Amino acid sequence: MARAGGQSDRANIQLGYKLMSETTGPRELVRNAQLAEEAGFDFVGLSDHYLPWLESHGHSPFAWSVLGAIAETTERVGIATGLTCPIIRYHPAIIAQAAATIGVMSEGRFTLALGAGERLNEHVVGYGWPPVHHRHAMLREAVEIMRGLWEGGLFSHSGEFYEVESARIYDLPEEPVPIVIGISGKKSATLAGELGTGIMAVEAEPSLIKDWKAAGGGEGARYLELSFAYARSEKEGLELAHKYSRFGALGWEVLAELPGVKGFEGATQYIKPEDLKDSIPHGPDPEPYFEQIKKAIDAGFDHLVLMGVGPDQEAFIRFFEQTLAPEVRGLGQKGRPKAAAKNKK
Numbered sequence: 001m002a003r004a005g006g007q008s009d010r011a012n013i014q015l016g017y018k019l020m021s022e023t024t025g026p027r028e029l030v031r032n033a034q035l036a037e038e039a040g041f042d043f044v045g046l047s048d049h050y051l052p053w054l055e056s057h058g059h060s061p062f063a064w065s066v067l068g069a070i071a072e073t074t075e076r077v078g079i080a081t082g083l084t085c086p087i088i089r090y091h092p093a094i095i096a097q098a099a100a101t102i103g104v105m106s107e108g109r110f111t112l113a114l115g116a117g118e119r120l121n122e123h124v125v126g127y128g129w130p131p132v133h134h135r136h137a138m139l140r141e142a143v144e145i146m147r148g149l150w151e152g153g154l155f156s157h158s159g160e161f162y163e164v165e166s167a168r169i170y171d172l173p174e175e176p177v178p179i180v181i182g183i184s185g186k187k188s189a190t191l192a193g194e195l196g197t198g199i200m201a202v203e204a205e206p207s208l209i210k211d212w213k214a215a216g217g218g219e220g221a222r223y224l225e226l227s228f229a230y231a232r233s234e235k236e237g238l239e240l241a242h243k244y245s246r247f248g249a250l251g252w253e254v255l256a257e258l259p260g261v262k263g264f265e266g267a268t269q270y271i272k273p274e275d276l277k278d279s280i281p282h283g284p285d286p287e288p289y290f291e292q293i294k295k296a297i298d299a300g301f302d303h304l305v306l307m308g309v310g311p312d313q314e315a316f317i318r319f320f321e322q323t324l325a326p327e328v329r330g331l332g333q334k335g336r337p338k339a340a341a342k343n344k345k
Contacts, residue, residue, distance in 0.1 A: 012302065013297060013302055013303075013304065013328065014042040014043060014078075014221075014302060014303045014304070015040075015041055015042050015304055015306065015320075015325065015328060015329075016041060016042060016043040016044060016045050016078070016080070016223075016303060016304060016305040016306065017032075017033075017036035017039075017041040017043075017044045017045070017305075017306060017317070017320070018044075018045050018047070018082065018225060018305050018306060018307035018308075019032060019033060019036075019044050019045065019046040019047070019066075019070075020047055020057075020307060020309075021046060021047045021048070021049055021059060021060060021061055021063055021066065022047060022049050022051075022052035022053055022054075022057040022059055022060055023052070023057045023058065023059055023244060023309070023311075024059055024313070025059050025061060026061035026062075026065065026066050026069075028313075029046065029061070029066050029070075030066060030069045030070055030073060032313050032317070033070045033073075033074055033077070033079075034073060034074060035313070035314060035317050036077060036317060037074045037075070037076060037077035039317045039318070039320060039321035039325075040320075040321055040325055041077060041320070042077065042078060043077055043078030043079065043080055043109075043111075043303070044070065044074075044077055044078070044079055044080070045080040045081065045082035045113070045223075045225075045305045046063055046066060046067060046070070046079075046080070046081055046082060047063070047081075047082055047083075048063035048064075048081050048082075048083065048084040048085070049063070049120075049121050050089060050120075050121040050124050051120050051121060051124070051260065051261055052261060053120070053247040053261070053264050054244070054246075054247055054261065054264055054265060054268070055261055055265060056243050056244060057244065063081065063084070064098050064102070067079060067081070067102050067110075068101070068102065068105060071102055071105035071106035071109070071110070072105060074106075074109075076109075077109070078109045078110075078111065079102065079106050079109050079110045079111070080110070080111040080112070080113050080180070080223075081111075081112055081113045081114075082113050082182075082200065082223075082225065082305060083113050083114060083115035083117075083182040083200065084112065084113065084114055084115070085114070085115055085116065085117030085118075085121065085122060086114055086139070086142045086146070087116065087117060087122075087135060087138040087139055087142050087161075088117060088122040088125065088127050088129075088138075089117075089121060089122050089124065089125050091162065092141075092142035092143075092145040092146055092162060093145060093146075093149060093162075093164050093167055095112070095142075095146065096145065096146040096149040096150060096169060097149070097169050099112045099146070099177045100149075100150060100169050100171060100172050100173060100177065101171060102177075103172070103173030103177045104171050104172070104173050107173075108173050108174060108175060110173075110177055111177065111178045111179075111180055111198075111221070112146075112177050112178070112179050112180070113179075113180040113181070113182065113200050113223065114139065114142070114143070114179060114180070114181050114182065114197075115139075115181065115182035115200075116132065116135040116136055116138075116139050116182075116188070116256075117135065117256070118255060118256045118257075118258075119256065119257055119258060119259045120255075120258060120259065120260065120261075120264075123259050123260075129257075129259075132187070132256070133187075136187065136188065136191050137160065137161070138161045138162075139181070139191065140191060140194075140195065141159045141160060141161050141162055142161075142162070143179060143181075143195050143197070144157075144159075145157050145159075145162060145164055146179070147176070147179075148164075149164075149167060149168075149169050150169065150172060150176045150177070152168075152169070152172055153168065154166060154167070154168050155167050155168060178197075178198065178220070178221070179195070179197040179198070179220075180192075180197055180198035180199060180200050180220065180221060180223055181195065181197045181198070181199060181200070182199075182200045182201070183199045183200065183201050183208055183212065184201065184202070184203075184208075184252040185208075185252075186207075186211045189208050189209075189211035189212040189215065189217075190211055190212070190214075190215040191215075192212055192215070192217055192220075193211070193212045193213065193214065193215025193216045193217035193218075194215050194216055196216065196217070196219065196220070197217070197220050198217075198220025198221040198222060198223065198303075199212050199217065199220065199221075199222055199223065200223035200224070200225070200305075201222075201223070201224050201225070201301070202224070202225045202248075202252075203224075204224055204292075204295045204296045204298075204299040204301065205299065206299045206300055209222060209299070209300040209301075221302060221303045222300060222301045222302050222303060223301065223303040223304075223305055224296045224299075224301035224303070224304055224305065225305040225307060226292055226293065226296060226304060226305065226306055226307065227241070227245050227248065227280050227307050227309060228280065228281050228282070228289055228292075228306060228307065228308050228309070228316070229241035229244075229245070229280050229281070229282035229283075229308070229309050229310065230282070230283070230284070230289075230308050230310075230315060230316045230319045231282065231283055231284065231310070232283075232284060233283055233284065234282060234283035234284075234285075235283075236283070237282030237283035237284075238273045238274070238276065238277055238282050238283070239273060240282070240309050240310040241273065241276045241280040241282050241309060242271070242272070242273040242276055243309075243310075244309040244310060245276070245280060245309050246268045246271045246275075246276065247264050247267075247268055249268070249271050249275060249276065249279070250264075250267055250268065254267065280309075286319075286323045286324060286327070289324060290324075290327060290328070293324075293328055306320065306324075308320075
């Protein structure tokens with residue numbers, strides 16, 4: 001799994017598979033990671049939630065248990081979180097230890113992707129939900145703590161938000177775990193640039209990379225998550241997109257603030273399947289998928305996290321292996337994926 005790079009190199013695009021823990025149980029997540037490795041994905045990314053977004057999702061296992069199982073039962077594929085919030089529900093010293101352990105277990109295949117979180121997951125411990133500028137300051141301090149602990153010595157810290165007393169992590173990977181920070185606008189992109197981390201986004205906006213570089217970034221990986229709804233027909237695919245991904249239409253400012261599943265059910269009740277038809281590629285025709293992937297690469301992202309919504313993950317993984325991967329891998333030579341035939345069963 002490529003962890004760092006400068007300018008985007010089409011020939012070095014990394015393709016990842018999103019393990020959405022909100023829609024899948026823990027044993028199935030591990031099995032899907034194994035299938036993704038067999039299908040040729042470069043890495044897998046696992047969401048780290050306490051609650052699902054919608055009732056239709058129906059799952060939310062403890063991500064770090066699943067990560068350990070994936071690290072032990074895969075051999076080649078890179079592993080990443082997407083995203084972990086290390087500031088309220090977790091103390092950063094705990095995430096530092098957890099990430100180091102997965103780094104050791106995976107023999108250096110792990111990347112820690114961090115974010116400032118959502119009220120949905122962080123409110124459960126009863127510590128309140130600070131405004132975004134406050135959360136960014138907490139995240140900055142959390143990264144400093146984790147990096148200090150990864151140096152390997154006895155570590156103490158007394159900061160604005162956190163205390164660490166005489167802590168030491170004894171099991172560390174050979175190289176420090178790479179850090180990626182989720183970004184959605186100029187402020188978070190600037191934070192990632194100042195901290196010298198990679199970035200993870202959900203919109204193919206070149207301005208995000210520009211702001212990140214302007215703040216000192218440019219050496220880390222640039223992740224972008226893409227939502228797909230593969231199905232045997234366009235109608236079925238659009239129904240899957242609506243059932244499982246309609247919450248994404250609310251926008252990040254809403255996603256970060258609603259406190260529970262019932263809130264997301266209420267906020268999305270008037271979103272119709274047709275409202276998603278232009279934003280989420282769906283159905284069996286690969287061309288819309290290629291267009292989204294090309295847009296992401298053209299925007300400057302080099303690690304694409306492909307999320308196939310719906311229960312039939314094996315079908316999406318086969319679609320990737322048989323149809324998407326051969327074309328996308330050739331982008332460096334061909335400039336764009338050519339129109340491909342419909343996926344054959």
